[in-house]
Amino acid sequence: MARPSLFGLLLIAPALAMIGALFLYPLGFSLASAFTAPGGGFSLMHFDKAYELYSTDILFTLFIVITSTILTGILSVTIAGILTLGETPWLVAALRNLYRWPLFIPFIVAAQCMRTFLAKNGLMNNTIVGMGLMEPLQATSLLDWRGIIITFVWKQVPFVTLMLAGAMASLDRATIEAGRNLGASRLRVLIELVLPQVSQTLLVGLVLSFVTMLSVLSVPMMVAGSQPTMLTVDMAFRINSYGDYATANALGVISYLISGMAAWIYLRHNVKREAAA
């Protein structure tokens, strides 16, 4: 039946046109410009230049994003686990009310807060010194790669926790109770019985966080100093200071490849799951 499908196509045509004009065309344009020599013709020279200037930053970006994703995963599982299996009502209630707050704070505000919190004379160090746990001379600034990771994790944990706690809450409670009944501690129930049932949700949350963190400009710009820094900062710098779109586009393609890697892991896991089912 050709006609209904043609009619369907007609219905979604405006939406498709918008995607084409606003997303696919600029994407194709940047891709093409990354691979085009100044005089025209195919060339990898922009990638050469990007690699030459920013290979450290590529590794730095990978390190930051992968570390943040892993830490986000660990913390989210911990919080969602406490929310699901916790038996101390006030702790669960407090956590449930508190954990979502960073969701409503933009990255740039979070970065600004972290600047005053993590600086050498920031709130955190002053508090620790004030409590007599540290000498003022030992205070160091965390406004470097650590600051970026702390900000990213602080910002992404609520998001992943929200998804994960929702998935855990919709599990058949009896599958948890059956485990405890047979003698499993709450930690074992979480790791061996609950997590495998929500692994799909955890993976989606982490992949989305990974891609988000890869594309944030404000946090590395504000929290950490100059070198090394993340690819987003480098791209902004190439464009703002040199009008060098070609190298910025080449860095963009590298970012795409890194996100593509995350997507590939996700898809592969999906295929495996479907094959097993």
Added chain:
Amino acid sequence: MGPVNAPVAAAIDIDHLQVSYGSQQVLHGVSLTVQPGEFIAILGSSGCGKTTLLRTIAGFQKASGGAIRLFGRDVVAMPPEKRGMAMMFQSYALWPHMTVLGNVGYGLRLRGVGKDEIRARVAGVLKMLNLSGLEDRKVTNLSGGQRQRVALGRALAIEPDILLLDEPLSNLDAKVRIQLRSEIKALQNRLGFTAIHVTHDREEAMTMADRIVVMDAGRIAQMGTPKEVFDRPNSPFVASFMGAENTIHLDVRSNSAGVEVQAGPGPSIRWDGEVPVGPVTAYFRDDVASLDAPDARRDGSIVLPGTITQRTYPGGHYRYVVAIGDRHFTVTDDDYHELDRPVGLRLPLASLHLFPSESKGENHA
């Protein structure tokens, strides 16, 4: 309790157990003693606290008062994983990411049993449950009956002293349910574990249990063997819960030889059974009533005149609806009778459950 001449500890000893959800008290001091190897059914309508009682024994619900002793050890403050019981759930509660082997063997894994031994012991359990060869099957690819068998296997693999059953059969279709009923009972006889089975299905409780506990509104209404509870309910609630849902009002007067029982305007019947004196309400099941002549007089039975208003043939016998005044009763009879025919509804006094009427005109049915 001293070590010398200490009596054999009960498998489960529940002592004035109280449970509240917030300010609402659900269990009002329940006491129950279960001997090792005994099969107890807790029967009650929904909301009576039977599931709460089971979950409190398992440790999923905190008690607000009282004690639970398992073989003499107080577990009321113990987390569920330390209590060493096994439980079956209504929803099967199998772990979908594990195979049959993974599910049944999990309890053994928790106890540090080696891989090869787990496989061997799981194979033994599966054989017992007619599931041999399904070890590596995903549990999501099993039928409902098979799933609940796997859940039973998972519970039995750790060789528990106590098995708790939380309406495990109510999601299964009738045929599988009856089959699994006798399988669980047979396994219990063979392995000797103590079982507490929560159900709202009277027949299930009667056929499986050594003793039945009927619960009502957070209290134990009656405890006894299935026959005791069925034949001699101790309250109108238990009587109607055990199926005696028809009621009639009778007048009982004592005289020199015993009592005289009178139903409505009819003649009074002399009787020597032990019954409460005064206005009483009689509870009876459909199957104790029989048809007779409208003016018949039988020793030990009251006969209520009425007319047949409906006749059905469910197979084997006829089922009649008899109208007496504005009340309707169902009776089975082997013979064919015309509709609108005047008949007598004969009720043997020995089969009626008589309780003093609480207040005038009140009807418990």
